[in-house]
Amino acid sequence: MFDYYLGLALRSLRRNKVLTALMIVTLGLGIGASITTLTVLRLLSGDPLPQKSARLFYAQVDPYTKDGYEAGKTKPQRLMAYTDAMNLLHAHQADRQVALALTDARIAPLRSGEHPFFSDGVMTTADFFTMFDAPFQYGGGWSAADDESRAQVVVISDFLNDKLFGGASSVGRIIRVNDHDLRIIGVLKKWAPQPRFYAQELGGRSYGDGDAVFLPLQTARAANMDPTNDDCWAVADITKLETAPCIWLGFWVELSSDAEVAAYTQFLSNYAQQQIALGRFYRPEVALSDLMQWLRNEKVVPDDVRLQAGLAFGFLLICVVNTVGLLLAKCLRRSQEIGVRRALGAMRREIFAQFMVEAGMVGLAGGLLGLVFAEFGLWCIRHQPAEYAGLAHLDVHMFLLTFLVALVSSLVAGLLPAWRASQLAPGSQLKAA
Amino acid sequence: MDILPILSTLRRHKITAWLLILEIALTCAIVCNAVFLISQRLERMNLPSGIAEHELVQVQLANIGNRSDAEARAKTDLAALRQIPGVTQVALVFQMPFTDGGSSNSGIKLDPQQQEDTVDVTQYMGENLLSTLGTRLVAGRDFRPDEFVDLDAAVTALHSGNLKGLPQVLVITQMLAERLWPGQSALGKQIYLGQGLPFRVVGVVAHLARPNRLSKGVEYSTVWPISMNVAQGASFLIRCAPQERERVLKSALAALKQLDPNRVVLQKRTYDEARHAFFANDRAMTGILVGVCLALLIVTALGIVGLASFWVAQRRRTIGVRRALGATRANILQYFQTENFLLATIGIVIGMALAFGINLFLMQHYELPRLPAIYFPVGAIALWVIGQLAVLGPALRAAAVPPVVATRSV
Numbered sequence: 001m002f003d004y005y006l007g008l009a010l011r012s013l014r015r016n017k018v019l020t021a022l023m024i025v026t027l028g029l030g031i032g033a034s035i036t037t038l039t040v041l042r043l044l045s046g047d048p049l050p051q052k053s054a055r056l057f058y059a060q061v062d063p064y065t066k067d068g069y070e071a072g073k074t075k076p077q078r079l080m081a082y083t084d085a086m087n088l089l090h091a092h093q094a095d096r097q098v099a100l101a102l103t104d105a106r107i108a109p110l111r112s113g114e115h116p117f118f119s120d121g122v123m124t125t126a127d128f129f130t131m132f133d134a135p136f137q138y139g140g141g142w143s144a145a146d147d148e149s150r151a152q153v154v155v156i157s158d159f160l161n162d163k164l165f166g167g168a169s170s171v172g173r174i175i176r177v178n179d180h181d182l183r184i185i186g187v188l189k190k191w192a193p194q195p196r197f198y199a200q201e202l203g204g205r206s207y208g209d210g211d212a213v214f215l216p217l218q219t220a221r222a223a224n225m226d227p228t229n230d231d232c233w234a235v236a237d238i239t240k241l242e243t244a245p246c247i248w249l250g251f252w253v254e255l256s257s258d259a260e261v262a263a264y265t266q267f268l269s270n271y272a273q274q275q276i277a278l279g280r281f282y283r284p285e286v287a288l289s290d291l292m293q294w295l296r297n298e299k300v301v302p303d304d305v306r307l308q309a310g311l312a313f314g315f316l317l318i319c320v321v322n323t324v325g326l327l328l329a330k331c332l333r334r335s336q337e338i339g340v341r342r343a344l345g346a347m348r349r350e351i352f353a354q355f356m357v358e359a360g361m362v363g364l365a366g367g368l369l370g371l372v373f374a375e376f377g378l379w380c381i382r383h384q385p386a387e388y389a390g391l392a393h394l395d396v397h398m399f400l401l402t403f404l405v406a407l408v409s410s411l412v413a414g415l416l417p418a419w420r421a422s423q424l425a426p427g428s429q430l431k432a433a
Numbered sequence: 434m435d436i437l438p439i440l441s442t443l444r445r446h447k448i449t450a451w452l453l454i455l456e457i458a459l460t461c462a463i464v465c466n467a468v469f470l471i472s473q474r475l476e477r478m479n480l481p482s483g484i485a486e487h488e489l490v491q492v493q494l495a496n497i498g499n500r501s502d503a504e505a506r507a508k509t510d511l512a513a514l515r516q517i518p519g520v521t522q523v524a525l526v527f528q529m530p531f532t533d534g535g536s537s538n539s540g541i542k543l544d545p546q547q548q549e550d551t552v553d554v555t556q557y558m559g560e561n562l563l564s565t566l567g568t569r570l571v572a573g574r575d576f577r578p579d580e581f582v583d584l585d586a587a588v589t590a591l592h593s594g595n596l597k598g599l600p601q602v603l604v605i606t607q608m609l610a611e612r613l614w615p616g617q618s619a620l621g622k623q624i625y626l627g628q629g630l631p632f633r634v635v636g637v638v639a640h641l642a643r644p645n646r647l648s649k650g651v652e653y654s655t656v657w658p659i660s661m662n663v664a665q666g667a668s669f670l671i672r673c674a675p676q677e678r679e680r681v682l683k684s685a686l687a688a689l690k691q692l693d694p695n696r697v698v699l700q701k702r703t704y705d706e707a708r709h710a711f712f713a714n715d716r717a718m719t720g721i722l723v724g725v726c727l728a729l730l731i732v733t734a735l736g737i738v739g740l741a742s743f744w745v746a747q748r749r750r751t752i753g754v755r756r757a758l759g760a761t762r763a764n765i766l767q768y769f770q771t772e773n774f775l776l777a778t779i780g781i782v783i784g785m786a787l788a789f790g791i792n793l794f795l796m797q798h799y800e801l802p803r804l805p806a807i808y809f810p811v812g813a814i815a816l817w818v819i820g821q822l823a824v825l826g827p828a829l830r831a832a833a834v835p836p837v838v839a840t841r842s843v
Binding site: 019022026029030033067068104106115116117118235237303304307308311312314315317318319321322324325326328329330332333384385386416420 | 448449452453455456459460463467470495548549588591592627695697699710713714717718721722725728729732733735736739740743744746747795798799
């Protein structure tokens with residue numbers, strides 16, 4: 001029976017080529033626009049470390065003064081001062097803990113005659129690589145003892161290793177960063193989590209390439225490397241950030257159970273109270289957000305992208321309404337044919353099924369066309385100036401979703417016309433003929 | 434034209450009529466808001482910067498070497514740049530209007546006892562900044578050479594609370610002057626920074642936009658007599674005739690490289706390029722919005738054409754009968770046009786209410802202002818026109834139905 005409906009639908013669609021094309025194109029446009037924006041939205045609001053994000057937490061305390069403070073309303077600062085980061089790091093109250101800041105690293109060329117160049121650097125502490133699952137190609141990270149002794153070591157990315165050493169293992173080699181000789185102890189595999197969750201608030205971009213060099217925090221600071229972002233609450237000598245009244249570090253902890261999370265939150269509160277007692281703090285507020293919550297707090301997905309997705313779905317809605325209208329007009333025109341079929345014994349639900357098959361076919365064709373439009377839309381996005389531009393690609397999930405959206409929207413569009421068609425009385429239509 | 438027969442016909446095609454109304458309403462609501470968003474973006478992209486935009490090029494170097502000799506280097510560099518033919522002004526500045534990256538901002542107070550800051554302003558600094566940028570002074574004067582303080586010295590003075598080591602004066606924009614002292618002359622007035630440090634306004638410039646953080650007041654800018662060098666993050670700003678920019682930029686790079694071949698150039702561009710890059714996202718978003726608006730209007734127009742065509746085809750016999758009973762072609766044409774006008778009007782009324790609702794939602798979530806009332810009549814006229822154009826084809830076909838149809842198929 002389904003075959004028969006398919007044949008009928010094909011014949012009916014072919015009879016009105018212009019109208020059929022119109023329905024398919026509008027549906028395709030709506031689907032293409034929705035899938036394009038949905039792909040971007042999914043990409044931008046994705047989980048950078050799906051296997052681990054639930055166990056990673058961003059900690060906040062607030063060393064600012066009473067200026068502009070409203071108890072209960074003011075959220076704690078988004079960065080940490082050096083003193084607090086080191087106190088929390090050395091307290092070892094979590095499974096792992098990491099303090100970090102971004103920096104511009106000036107890397108000297110290996111061969112004479114070439115110019116030095118700047119790369120994105122991360123100044124951090126020993127647990128960074130294990131905590132964030134950064135995979136090593138060669139060698140490994142440094143130890144907590146290296147942090148304290150300001151060991152002259154560095155971990156470099158795969159792309160910097162390719163650029164400087166042609167991809168061969170460079171462990172043990174020396175590179176000159178900001179006029180300091182550092183020994184390479186590890187080379188990462190390709191690692192660029194999206195969004196760049198650890199770079200939030202530190203002055204880096206939210207999406208795009210990974211960082212090129214990773215250095216122990218105190219080693220980097222001893223080499224006069226400055227954080228990309230800092231914020232001071234009083235007049236400060238920013239050449240001595242360790243003691244200045246400034247916040248410039250991000251602080252992450254790894255906690256494996258709800259009990260540990262509760263315990264760590266309590267620990268942070270106690271720490272703030274203790275600092276208030278010491279006269280260093282005025283504000284008692286602290287915060288501990290898991291990775292995805294932190295990204296939501298940071299509003300990492302640009303408003304424009306949400307707006308575009310809303311717009312695209314509004315557009316799809318109009319396209320569906322348009323298709324309902326056209327399908328309805330078509331089915332009313334075929335009252336006579338329906339009358340004949342009903343008179344020859346077709347049941348109401350058979351007429352209904354026939355028209356739904358026709359709508360479904362329009363939907364599938366619209367989905368195919370929508371896929372073409374979506375690929376074109378994503379191509380356009382890739383040529384936009386946004387930092388996430390290079391990442392916009394259609395994956396298998398979105399590919400399947402395209403057809404699901406196409407089928408659902410066309411079947412919804414087909415419901416009303418098919419129901420109307422099935423309600424036609426056979427007699428009246430035959431009489432009119 | 435009598436609309437009663439039209440209404441009675443529409444009543445018999447309720448579903449189709451409502452679908453058309455719904456489509457027009459949705460289109461009207463979305464297009465009104467999208468056009469409003471476009472106008473907001475265009476307004477942002479066309480903000481005046483207050484500077485000689487087409488006459489400026491910027492070169493930014495990374496600081497290499499000692500911080501201590503940076504001041505001496507700055508003097509040599511500036512002298513070398515002034516030698517380049519065609520260069521009229523050179524300055525070492527920290528920031529420019531409408532550029533991304535770092536910016537220096539601070540809260541200022543009108544009364545030293547105040548708890549909260551009055552406004553957040555951006556702080557421009559650099560020797561020879563005003564004449565290089567080409568801002569227009571509307572009152573007071575530019576800084577005298579003896580008023581300048583080196584940035585490091587100013588920071589040290591702030592630290593030790595030594596007022597003598599700080600600059601004493603500043604220049605502000607007209608917009609900021611109007612905000613701080615409405616209707617009065619700003620010259621000679623005091624503003625306070627931090628813990629009540631006083632500064633005196635000696636000049637007012639017509640316009641000077643902030644680098645970023647535009648939501649805090651696009652033109653709330655202040656200029657300070659503080660000199661900067663490359664080590665402190667300043668970049669070279671060179672002014673020349675618009676047609677000379679490419680050549681001057683090349684010569685400037687050559688001159689700077691000649692003084693020290695090991696320097697890393699971080700940025701080399703004309704100001705126009707810098708401004709273009711700053712608004713790139715707005716431009717892309719405007720393009721997308723325009724595209725969606727056009728697509729929506731086309732889809733709606735095609736929908737009207739499609740439905741009207743079927744209506745005409747369905748009513749061929751009725752039309753024939755009317756023609757046989759004496760209706761002119763013009764009557765038939767008018768009939769379909771009036772019908773479309775009626776449907777469009779209902780759609781527009783519903784659409785406007787929807788547009789208002791969407792705007793309220795956007796105001797809550799995206800810090801957007803209220804939709805100006807002018808959008809309602811303009812949107813209505815646009816949709817009426819599109820509806821009439823879309824129905825014209827099918828209506829003409831209807832008018833062309835000969836009266837003989839009435840007799841033929843019976």
